[in-house]
Amino acid sequence: MPQSVREYTGAIRDTVKSFWHGLSITLSYLARRPTTVQYPDRTPLPVRDMLPPRYRGFLEVDNTICTGCQACERACPIGCIQITLEKDPTNPKQRLVAQFDIDESRCMFCGLCVEPCPTGAIQHTREFEGTHRYIRNLVFRWADPMNPFPVYKVDKTAEYFPRAPLGSLVRQRLETLAWDRPAPEFLPPEPPKPAAAKPAPALKAAPAPTAAAPAAKPAAAAPAAAEAPKAPAANPESK
């Protein structure tokens, strides 16, 4: 509490003085160019081209140089990569990648899968604009289950591996596929419900029916139990 008139007016003077100090700085910024940029239409370049090259965006797999070693699958801490290998029926020595699914909606973009890749087939791109109406559309299938691709044989003397330009494959997918296209159906069709009808079986039943349905491919790539209550434990088919 001020004891005298002098102290009282002094406090007012100090306040106004320090107030003016701060305000003068604020006013000096009024005349400068703003630091903010309106997204997305006022940027000088598309934002993905302004990002640094190490940016960790959507994962991209070039299946022409994928060796099918599954190192990325083992390195992923959340298990959002699912790879299935099978033998070529015509050539028993050739292995085929029948399934290479990356659930981008679960990916946390940590970059641990990129490091062990021997050929650089799996890479982070600078793509990040992947809005989709249905979250199951974010499961990117890099191998066609109907038409599996053969694994790449690493040439020990090779200087580099012929990779498609980074980002071109993901961009092609994101641009050609409509953001609000319908979500994929589940395969195989829903198994008949058990007699004891529980009120909400989807969440509880998710781990068990993988064993119960041997026709299903091993270990659902995206259980998606939370957002797909009507289809317990089945694989998404994003075709």
Place this chain on the structure above:
Amino acid sequence: MDKLILRRVDQSNEEMILNFGPQHPSTHGVINFLVETDGEVLKRAIPDVGYLHRSIEKIGEIVGYPGFMPYTDRVDYVAAMFANEGYAMAVERLLKLEVPARAQWLRVIANEFCRIASHLVGVGTMTMDIGAFTPFLHGVREREVINDLIEALCGARMTYNYHRIGGVAFDLPEGWRDKALAFLDHFDKFLGEFDRLISFNEIFVKRLANVAVIPGPMAVNYGLVGPNLRGSGVDWDVRRDMPYGAYPNFKFDVPIGKGFFGTTGDCFDRYYVRCLEMAQSSRIIRQALETLPEGEISAKVPRNIKPEAGEALARVESARGEMAYYVVSDGTNKAYRVRVRTGSFSAMCIIEDVSRGLMVADLVALISSLDVIAPEIDR
């Protein structure tokens, strides 16, 4: 335990029990306080933690050693570098790895940039809680440049995942050093401007000086760490007193609170210690960039990490104080137990004692001066 049971409220007075949070804008995340008030004066404020518990420590027992690294980003998302480094150091001690010198230096550079970014958010949100919005934008503007630098370094703006067991993930990109030095030149001027803008503002000082005083012994008893402890006048910094990494090679001061405008250990001291620490961080980065040695950025680490059975503790000086990782290995490729000790949790404990007799508006100043981050409290 019976401290937490609410007292019967005297209806004849103006006593009330109110919920402060969990969605209150000035609680810095999802923290709930049960506030017993008598009119405008607090009887006490009881922090009710646990809204952001994500069982990160349990996840550490399920994913392997390298796989836990991205999860440590989520322990403290404003200063994720330190959480990375603490975990990496703990596992390196289990593996008895020697980290190359260049990796140590790169760790220091990344850490100190992260400390500046975190303190900018800390002091910025503090001024915003007190009622000044402009300084927050100034702080965030500077932080944005740091974010861009770190993004160019490791590819992400918040969840860096830059440290690896045995080193770091990336070397400096081309031209990064010049950009960093240019920013630091600008930043040193910015700190003076920030002081004129808000730190020595008369109203701001009056709001913070002599408010919620935490004396040094009390801070030690409650286990406060980092800037909160140093604000109370206790001279303790893990970087200097228990040197790790490359820190013994750099000269820096440890600013402590001296009662700049009032009592030692008031809100202003805790605030201003952070401002002074940013200048020291800038000094450390300059020295580190000057003396950056050549060499490997990562030690030779087996792909399948299987440490011998044992335990290791690593302490780092995070932006929110001392952060400790305790990792127990049972000889398999997954940790038997991972434990994180963070500074925000102990900062929450002290609120109940300090808040007695405060005004409701001063509680906001107290919480923001402790610079708690909600995910770090619960993990």
